[in-house]
Amino acid sequence: MSKTFLEHIKTRRTQYALGKELPGSQQEIVRLIQDAIKHTPSSFNSQSSRAVILFGKESEKFWSLTKEILRKIVPAENFASTDAKMNSFAAGAGTVLFFEDQNVVKGLQEKFPLYADAFPSFSVQSGGMAQFAVWTALAERGIGASLQHYTPLVDDMVQTEWHVPVSWKLYAQMPFGVHKGPFADKTFMDDNERFKVYA
Numbered sequence: 001m002s003k004t005f006l007e008h009i010k011t012r013r014t015q016y017a018l019g020k021e022l023p024g025s026q027q028e029i030v031r032l033i034q035d036a037i038k039h040t041p042s043s044f045n046s047q048s049s050r051a052v053i054l055f056g057k058e059s060e061k062f063w064s065l066t067k068e069i070l071r072k073i074v075p076a077e078n079f080a081s082t083d084a085k086m087n088s089f090a091a092g093a094g095t096v097l098f099f100e101d102q103n104v105v106k107g108l109q110e111k112f113p114l115y116a117d118a119f120p121s122f123s124v125q126s127g128g129m130a131q132f133a134v135w136t137a138l139a140e141r142g143i144g145a146s147l148q149h150y151t152p153l154v155d156d157m158v159q160t161e162w163h164v165p166v167s168w169k170l171y172a173q174m175p176f177g178v179h180k181g182p183f184a185d186k187t188f189m190d191d192n193e194r195f196k197v198y199a
């Protein structure tokens with residue numbers, strides 16, 4: 001029997017041990033990522049989320065350039081762990097860069113002044129949903145991933161290297177690839193502390 005939606009949600013975990021092989025063609029993975037983002041809800045159906053999908057050498061370039069940016073600010077005696085982390089991301093098959101188009105946010109603020117203050121937050125919330133949708137869709141295909149945040153350090157580099165419009169604000173980076181190790185243990189807090197049910 002095929003897995004339920006909830007089972008797929010439970011399958012998604014943070015995976016840092018990544019390898020290059022993928023269980024499908026690049027075209028298939030691109031379609032999967034595009035569909036996950038395309039069908040994610042957004043306020044007023046504004047579709048503010050954008051993505052750049054980097055495979056192979058392009059993904060390696062992103063993590064290598066990020067490493068060099070970090071080298072300038074991380075103390076030399078602590079750099080070994082940063083170096084190892086960047087290499088582990090580069091070891092994957094690719095990386096998704098998640099953006100929110102600020103022109104869309106501005107357009108909504110002008111069109112619906114009553115909600116102007118809410119649109120930046122709505123955009124971030126929608127972007128988070130898109131990230132979760134992609135992460136879970138990759139998990140469903142047997143692909144591991146993690147969610148990283150090297151903004152704003154890498155913003156200029158990304159805009160220069162991949163000719164991203166200036167209105168695209170970078171929020172997250174998701175390295176992905178085949179699973180090369182087990183997941184870390186995960187604990188859960190008591191449901192009673194998180195949920196209230198009234199009936």
Ligand SMILES: Cc1cc2nc3c(=O)[nH]c(=O)nc-3n(C[C@H](O)[C@H](O)[C@H](O)COP(=O)(O)O)c2cc1C
Nearest residue numbers: 012013014015128146147148149150183184185186
């Ligand atoms: C909004 C958000 C930000 C996160 N930022 C990072 C991050 O910068 N680096 C990282 O390694 N993991 C990051 N994570 C992953 C969480 O640490 C991880 O999802 C959490 O510990 C639960 O583990 P799981 O993903 O295996 O379920 C982030 C997750 C979320 C939802």
